[in-house]
Amino acid sequence: xxxxxxxxxxxxxxxxxxxxxxxxxxxxxxxxxxxxxxxxxxxxxxxxxxxxxxxxxxxxxxxxxxxxxxxxxxxxxxxxxxxxxxxxxxxxxxxxxxxxxxxxxxxxxxxxxxxxxxxxxxxxxxxxxxxxxxxxxxxxxxxxxxxxxxxxxxxxxxxxxxxxxxxxxxxxxxxxxxxxxxxxxxxxxxxxxxxxxxxxxxxxxxxxxxxxxxxxxxxxxxxxxxxxxxxxxxxxxxxxxxxxxxxxxxxxxxxxxxxxxxxxxxxxxxxxxxxxxxx
Amino acid sequence: xxxxxxxxxxxxxxxxxxxxxxxxxxxxxxxxxxxxxxxxxxxxxxxxxxxxxxxxxxxxxxxxxxxxxxxxxxxxxxxxxxxxxxxxxxxxxxxxxxxxxxxxxxxxxxxxxxxxxxxxxxxxxxxxxxxxxxxxxxxxxxxxxxxxxxxxxxxxxxxxxxxxxxxxxxxxxxxxxxxxxxxxxxxxxxxxxxxxxxxxxxxxxxxxxxxxxxxxxxxxxxxxxxxxxxxxxxxxxxxxxxxxxxxxxxxxxxxxxx
Ligand SMILES: Nc1ncnc2c1ncn2[C@@H]1O[C@H](COP(=O)(O)OP(=O)(O)OP(=O)(O)O)[C@@H](O)[C@H]1O
Ligand SMILES: [Mg+2]
Numbered sequence: 122x123x124x125x126x127x128x129x130x131x132x133x134x135x136x137x138x139x140x141x142x143x144x145x146x147x148x149x150x151x152x153x154x155x156x157x158x159x160x161x162x163x164x165x166x167x168x169x170x171x172x173x174x175x176x177x178x179x180x181x182x183x184x185x186x187x188x189x190x191x192x193x194x195x196x197x198x199x200x201x202x203x204x205x206x207x208x209x210x211x212x213x214x215x216x217x218x219x220x221x222x223x224x225x226x227x228x229x230x231x232x233x234x235x236x237x238x239x240x241x242x243x244x245x246x247x248x249x250x251x252x253x254x255x256x257x258x259x260x261x262x263x264x265x266x267x268x269x270x271x272x273x274x275x276x277x278x279x280x281x282x283x284x285x286x287x288x289x290x291x292x293x294x295x296x297x298x299x300x301x302x303x304x305x306x307x308x309x310x311x312x313x314x315x316x317x318x319x320x321x322x323x324x325x326x327x328x329x330x331x332x333x334x335x336x337x338x339x340x341x342x343x344x345x346x347x348x349x350x351x352x353x354x355x356x357x358x359x360x361x362x363x364x365x366x367x368x369x370x371x372x373x374x375x376x377x378x379x380x381x382x383x384x385x386x387x388x389x390x391x392x393x394x395x396x397x398x399x400x
Numbered sequence: 401x402x403x404x405x406x407x408x409x410x411x412x413x414x415x416x417x418x419x420x421x422x423x424x425x426x427x428x429x430x431x432x433x434x435x436x437x438x439x440x441x442x443x444x445x446x447x448x449x450x451x452x453x454x455x456x457x458x459x460x461x462x463x464x465x466x467x468x469x470x471x472x473x474x475x476x477x478x479x480x481x482x483x484x485x486x487x488x489x490x491x492x493x494x495x496x497x498x499x500x501x502x503x504x505x506x507x508x509x510x511x512x513x514x515x516x517x518x519x520x521x522x523x524x525x526x527x528x529x530x531x532x533x534x535x536x537x538x539x540x541x542x543x544x545x546x547x548x549x550x551x552x553x554x555x556x557x558x559x560x561x562x563x564x565x566x567x568x569x570x571x572x573x574x575x576x577x578x579x580x581x582x583x584x585x586x587x588x589x590x591x592x593x594x595x596x597x598x599x600x601x602x603x604x605x606x607x608x609x610x611x612x613x614x615x616x617x618x619x620x621x622x623x624x625x626x627x628x629x630x631x632x633x634x635x636x637x638x639x640x641x642x643x644x645x646x647x648x649x650x651x652x653x654x655x656x657x658x
Contacts, residue, residue: 192556216560223553227652228575237571238561270652290561 137203137213137293139166139189139326144198146184158184160351161198166294171320171327173337176347177388182330183219183298185352189328190216190296202294212242213293217300221283225271231258231282232267238290257285260319277308281315288319294326301336310368313339317366334384338377339366346387356387440622449626458630464607465596465634468524472531473592477585480536484543485569488577494544501540509534509591510598517602527599527607534595535588539581546580547573579650589642593635608634 146159158181166172176182187193189200191207191214200207202214215238218224225234235254245253258264261281263274271279280300287295297316301309317340320327331337337344338360346356362376371377422442428434429441452458487494513530520526550573558568574581600609608631615624 187556190560192559210559210562212562214560216556218553218557220551220553223551224557226554226557226572226575228578237558241567242562272652 137326138168139164139294139328140201141165141189142199142201144185144188144195144200146181146188146193147196157351159188159195160353162347162352162354163198164345164354164357166326166328168293168326169324170343171329171341173329173331173341173344174347175331175334175337175344175384175388176352177349178332180347180350181352182332182347185347186216186296186298186328186330190214192216215287215290215292215295217283217287217295217297219298219300219302221280221300221303222271222276224283225279225286227270227272230268230270231263231274234271234282235286235289238286242290254289257289258282260288260322261285261315277304277312280304280312284312284316284319288323288325291323292325294328295320297327297329299331300329302331302333309336314368316340317364321365334381334388335372338362338380338384339371344380344384346384358384437619437621440625445622445625445629448622449629452623452626452630461606461608461611461627462630462634465600465609468527468531468600468607469592469596472528472596473535473589475528476532476535476592477539477588479532480539480584480588481543481574481581484540484581485547485573485577487540488544488547489569489573501537504533505537505541509595513599513602522603522605527596527603530595530599531592534591535585538587538591539584542580542584542587543577546577549580550576579653582646582650586642586646589638593638597631 141162141164144159144162146157148156148158150156162185164172164174174182174185184193188195189207191200191210194208202211205211207214226237229237232251232254235257236250239253240250255264255267258267261284263278263281263285266274266278266282271282274282280303284300300316301312304312313336316327327340329337329340339362341360344358344360345354346358347353348355358380360380362371362374362380425434425439426442429436429439483497487497509530512533513526516526516529520529554572554576555568558572563571596607597609597612600607601613604610604614608627611627612624612631615621615627
């Protein structure tokens with residue numbers, strides 16, 4: 122994989138400012154009981170910024186991201202993209218699902234899956250659509266698999282297709298829900314480099330939800346740490362690591378290790394935290 | 401090679417049972433163990449069958465039956481899929497229609513024939529209606545189940561790319577629930593064939609059902625059995641066509657299950 126090929130290009134940010142204002146979410150069960158998943162989360166994401174949100178399993182990360190994406194309405198608070206309130210699915214925001222295997226449509230070929238993200242929005246000929254599709258498939262190195270079906274590809278390749286599809290919609294904001302959690306460790310490093318390449322080239326605003334501290338630090342400008350359920354922000358840390366980031370060197374740098382130490386200590390120290398579960 | 405040979409043996413063994421059965425009937429009939437007026441020798445029935453085919457006499461009743469079947473089955477399936485997608489997608493629509501469908505669904509459909517004859521007479525409208533009604537319910541139930549089983553991630557995927565409701569129904573819910581829908585359509589096909597023959601027998605104006613009953617009433621017993629063979633072949637061919645179509649429509653199902 123080309124790790125640094127696209128890092129040199131650095132056009133002006135094209136994203137839009139994302140404001141998350143005192144979001145709360147309470148689920149009401151069928152039997153009347155209720156679960157408070159999110160409790161007053163406030164975050165601002167600058168245009169073209171890469172923000173990571175880390176939090177323990179089940180704390181409400183997916184819920185928060187779905188509210189931001191307009192796929193779920195919040196119980197309180199509001200989300201704004203640029204000057205507009207997010208109600209329903211906004212045109213410039215795309216959600217990359219944790220479950221890529223379910224998100225790719227098995228009755229569509231890889232190319233059809235990619236075109237599914239933009240074809241209905243733009244009046245364009247079939248060949249123009251195919252050209253745009255091929256452009257994005259080439260970016261993730263899967264041009265040769267355009268006419269395969271998703272279930273004929275490996276997990277890592279499927280997630281690349283999902284990434285190509287999300288980016289082919291040319292979103293201002295890309296919301297990623299643990300997109301790398303179900304691929305093997307090496308593929309994950311590969312996909313990290315890929316997503317950074319693409320982000321550097323396209324400069325969308327990126328919000329990544331993960332429970333992997335290393336991943337968050339490696340990719341993001343800032344890392345927001347969530348508390349246990351109900352999720353609220355316990356800390357936001359600037360990574361301040363130089364870019365371009367390099368798969369091996371960046372992860373071994375003293376600054377990276379210091380951040381890692383600080384975040385892990387933070388996540389493990391909390392009463393009822395992961396350390397408690399592990400005991 | 402081994403496997404092909406094994407399969408051949410199994411097929412041969414499977415075919416030998418009907419062969420033994422037919423030989424037994426032939427023997428029993430020729431020796432007068434059964435009344436040949438009621439059960440003619442298979443050889444005689446086949447001769448009559450050949451005559452029906454060779455003279456082209458089969459053509460009009462066959463076209464009659466297939467036309468009614470096709471029209472009624474299509475109407476029933478299309479209506480059931482449309483309503484089923486809506487009922488599976490929306491709780492409100494489900495609650496609106498569920499009492500009505502649950503009222504009609506358990507009635508054995510042939511019991512509706514007398515009422516339908518009162519309203520629609522003995523012709524094609526009545527026959528098509530009963531076939532459509534019979535085909536409707538299995539497809540409806542399965543479509544509702546199939547749509548409910550669609551993973552929310554798929555629907556949210558379409559939503560995040562800005563697909564609105566009708567497109568979500570057509571491009572996600574319909575293909576995703578296709579395996580369920582097809583299973584319902586398979587049940588409906590059997591019911592449709594049953595109902596088309598029954599209603600033709602009652603109507604008495606054409607079709608394979610009419611041919612079987614009329615022949616029997618005129619004491620043309622061999623003809624009656626010969627028409628039965630035509631009907632059996634129709635069922636066989638329709639099932640084969642259905643299997644072929646199902647494999648192609650839900651092509652992603654088998655490889656994914658592996
Ligand atoms: N649709 C829903 N209805 C009711 N409760 C829900 C729903 N979705 C999530 N929850 C609850 O909200 C809480 C947070 O769930 P969420 O999926 O957001 O966690 P998560 O941080 O993404 O977890 P993971 O790390 O396992 O992906 C959970 O306790 C869950 O039970
Ligand atoms: Mg999650």
